[in-house]
Amino acid sequence: MSEAAHHNGTTLTDEELRTLDAHWRAANYLAAGQIYLVSNPLLTEPLAPEHIKPRLLGHWGTSPGLNLVYTHLNRVIKERGLDALCVWGPGHGGPSVLANSWLEGSYSEKCPDVTRDAEGMAKLFRQFSFPGGVPSHVAPEVPGSIHEGGELGYSLAHAYGAAFDHPNLLVACVIGDGEAETGPLAASWHSNKFLDPVHDGAVLPILHLNGYKIANPTVLSRLPGPELDALLRGYGHEPITVSGDDPAQVHRALAQAFDAALDRIALLQRTAREEGVTQRPHWPMIVLRTPKGWTGPAEVDGVPVEGTWRAHQVPLAGVRENPEHLRQLEAWLKSYRPEELFDADGRPRADVLACVPEGARRLGATPYANGGLLVRELPIGSLDDFAVPVDKPGATLHEPTRVLGGLLEQVMKDTAARRDFRLVGPDETASNRLEAVFDASGKAWQAEILPVDEHLDRHGRVMEILSEHLCQGWLEGYLLTGRHGLFSCYEAFVHIVDSMVNQHIKWLKTSRELTWRAPVASLNYLLTSHVWRQDHNGFSHQDPGFVDHVLNKSPEVVRVYLPPDANTLLSVADHALRSRDYVNVIVAGKQPCFDWLSMDQARVHCARGAGIWEWAGTENGAEPDVVLACAGDVPTQEVLAAAQLLRRHLPQLAVRVVNVVDMTRLLPHEEHPHGMPDFEYNGLFTADKPVIFAYHGYPWLIHRLAYRRDGHANLHVRGYKESGTTTTPFDMVVRNDLDRYRLVMDVIDRVPGLAVRAAGVRQQMADARARHHTWIREHGTDLPEVADWTWAS
Incomplete structure (x- = not known):
């Protein structure tokens, strides 16, 4: 706000006072x-019960x-x-x-039928808290x-x-x-x-x-x-x-x-x-x-x-039924002297x-207040500049969020002059491996700065405060006024803003129905430090349920992505940051994770949202005996480890591996714009074969998304079931029956004929789980065969 003339001790003139009043x-x-009247807006005739709304709502x-x-x-x-x-x-x-x-006059410009005259005033009054009208x-x-x-x-x-x-x-x-x-x-x-x-x-x-x-x-x-x-x-x-x-x-x-x-x-x-x-x-x-x-x-x-x-x-309250209340209402309204305020046609004087x-x-x-009129395209460079090389699946490891940090650093640099991108989070930017952004911008801070402090900056655009509420509120205000941003948060504690995201989703849903509101940049969440790698912090930090909460909301607004590695995270983030009028939830790990897909493969896979990883399965062009599905980085690793065990112990079994990045793809097309038609879903998961689904979060979400599908009776989901503690990383998946050995046992239990033929293999898997239990309590670390595991086709 530029400085204007000073008004020290300003006193209103009588004329200014009169017009303000x-x-x-x-x-x-x-x-x-608006609260009371359904007609007779200028009180040109004595107020009667029929002029009063049948239901009086408002404040x-x-x-x-x-x-x-x-x-x-x-x-x-x-x-x-x-x-x-x-x-x-x-x-x-x-x-x-x-x-x-x-x-x-701004209301009539947006809603031309509510004119600035007596007829429009009547519509203004009638529509308030009235069916087909506007809320209170x-x-x-x-x-x-x-x-x-x-x-x-x-x-x-x-x-x-x-x-x-x-x-x-x-x-x-x-x-x-x-x-x-x-x-x-x-x-x-x-x-x-x-x-x-x-x-x-x-x-x-x-x-x-x-x-x-x-x-x-x-x-x-x-x-x-x-x-x-x-x-x-x-x-x-x-x-x-x-x-x-x-x-x-x-x-x-x-x-x-x-x-x-x-x-x-x-x-x-x-x-x-x-x-x-x-x-x-x-x-x-x-x-x-x-x-x-x-x-x-x-x-x-x-x-x-x-x-x-x-x-x-x-x-x-009882104006229609109580003559004295009706008389009081008329006197109240006339006390404003509407004849002095509006001309005979109802126009403001x-x-x-x-x-x-x-x-x-x-x-x-x-x-x-209509930020889509101001928003500019976000400059995002080629993802190839940030991608990790992948010559073959599972040969290297990277921390996905650290890789994403490189992309965000460049976005910060490219928006330095125009200042329309901010990263917010509750004191976790470095913890979430995004600290590369500090090479482009420090952390906003106007309070005292001490020599021991790092990255504090009077003009910074990274915002950290230990209040998820403020991070959410700041970013919502920033986006709704025409800018871009990302909210990085520990997965378990994003629930603190459950009710706030509810309101933002409702806001976006309603705004999309108003032709005069221009689309704004999406609200993007990066949820990391997630449930499967909070083995050090324990049960209090283990909760993957924000996805469930968001997927209950308006399907035209919400999107949920679970990229399985660094390059898929880049692809998903690129899409989310470019999008408009969505709430995008991205769940990705910060710990070292196997690289499965090259950048080109990641682009194709993320655009598809869900697809077969032929290199991981053993179908060889035949109809599968079983589908191993996965969504999330840790579940993906466990499914691939299970597929490897099946390849070794049951080489004749035709196994299909399906990875899901976009969770809304599981919904029917009629229920969500990204949902798969039945023929596509059946082609991917089959209509009659067992599907063992390893999922990042609570298992029943997958059932809820797919309950109308032909093969739902064959769907068996493993995921988090509130069994958490401070333990080893692999013990977290064992405790929740999401581990590779349990998944192999599930295959044997559900593929017809395997229960007898593969009873010995099943016993080996159960023995491995028992051996794990003993090992971690003696050594405090995971089994070498797990800790040192790599993919080998």
Whole structure:
């Protein structure tokens, strides 16, 4: 945000106060009208029960405060020529933000049938929380939004994500005092230690204290003023407090607060950018105390409503049935004097629009809230430059994520000037073998730096904080405002953001249905340090269930990939980083892993998503007796070791080896865009032969994906079954019956006729498992035949 004229001690003129109040009253009228009215939008006839919606849904309590903030943001944006975005944190602020976007005209531009007149106002009212209409929260359908209000706690993280690498952007963030009680929001205050005043925009938190949640007081609203002030200063902010219930007084005080805050932001940015000041800024914020449900009914049925928790949702509930409530509603709506705010045709009068900026500077029209309009193609070089050479399968080993780190380093270098790619993770970049990126960018850090520290950088684009919530929130805000990124995380702990990814998937699904929302870069997860190689950390670090969680979600949005080696990881990552409007989950190991496919083979295999590895099987053109399937790096190794044992002990057995990279390929085509038609699935897995499937995660996921397939009765899946501890790597697979010996036993048990013919082989496999059990307890390491195993066809 560039510095504008100073407004030290600005006092609104009477004319400015009058027009600001007119805008605020108009927004309040429209917000209340959306909750209650299905017709008669301008009250041109006496209010009657048939004008009232049959089901009253929505939330009034937070709306007047949000309308106030929107009104005053309009003033400073217009006066200072700002590029601005606002993140509306209170979960139920839909009526307010819809009202304001309709007033400024951005809503009608996106939805031309909701015109800015009486007819359009009636549609605006009717569609709110109505079948076939729009939800009660600030959602993708609301112009200017990047934040789903349905789940609280993430607004401030989203705001910082939007500000990173947008140096000329002001991101205001309204934080409800109920939301402020959540853990993610509490952690989000520390985001200011990562905001670079040189290359990033500014975030202006606005803590809106209206005192109550659904039925209880809020913690921060009940803190004594000095204690709250000390808390916020301890977080590194300079709070400016505005409070009251007299509209004129609050308007004047809030205008002064905005001007003081924006002057302070401009000063901090100028000193950092022009004078080279590197001391961490203490950014301003606003604490706004206004009554909950302000300007609504003061009392209903003899009990107080305004300023209490009773104003949270619908202050007057029985309007259709209760004549006194109907009378109160009419008086309430008329108290805004709509005849002064809208002309006879229902269009907002000039006074109402006096503070509204023009064009793309309107909050509902800013391209920063429709990031697909700003996103550029990510420069990704040829994968051959990073691939590992593979002359024959299983002859060499590499750490897949370290190989990927080379690609990410180059992406970081190629985006250094444009600054639109970030890597986020909870203190694990080096642990996850991605440290090559530090040769291109250090870790973002604005707090104190000591000589012993490594890779900390005031201008870095690698972001580490021990909060998965903040990593997720930052990246979501970054992507939704037109940039690219990757979230690297230990597999077991990505569950911390289960509910956050839910909301992002819902956001993307809805956005894809809106023609005016342009596709944004996908949210990409790299899950490593995974279940099978957490043998040192133990049971607490062993959980592969995030894949199950994601695959429950909208099929048009979610993708899950399990590349078995370094080159397939490169191919999958290349695809994910180039994609739009998806949530891509990539699970890959960081420990040394056999290289199975050359880069060319990896490209073909990943494009196919699932395929036969002819070199690993013994079909030789004949129909297989059994299919050994695998998905994931460790399961793939165990399947190939099992195939080798079968080749040695049962050479006449026709074994097919199938590797699955794209988990959604297992779904029917009718259920997922990547799903295989039945004929293709049957050609790969057969319709009537035993299939022994070694899977990275919980076995029942494979059954759920394939339950409608012809051969499902022949499908036997091995995977993780919650048997974990601190042990050796191979013992992890033995404990969960995923090991090579168990897989050979499964083949013998399920191929007709082998139970008798191969009883001796089965006994050898069981003996090997017993020998393993004894060996690791004596030596603390895996059997030499396992530890030193290599593939040999």
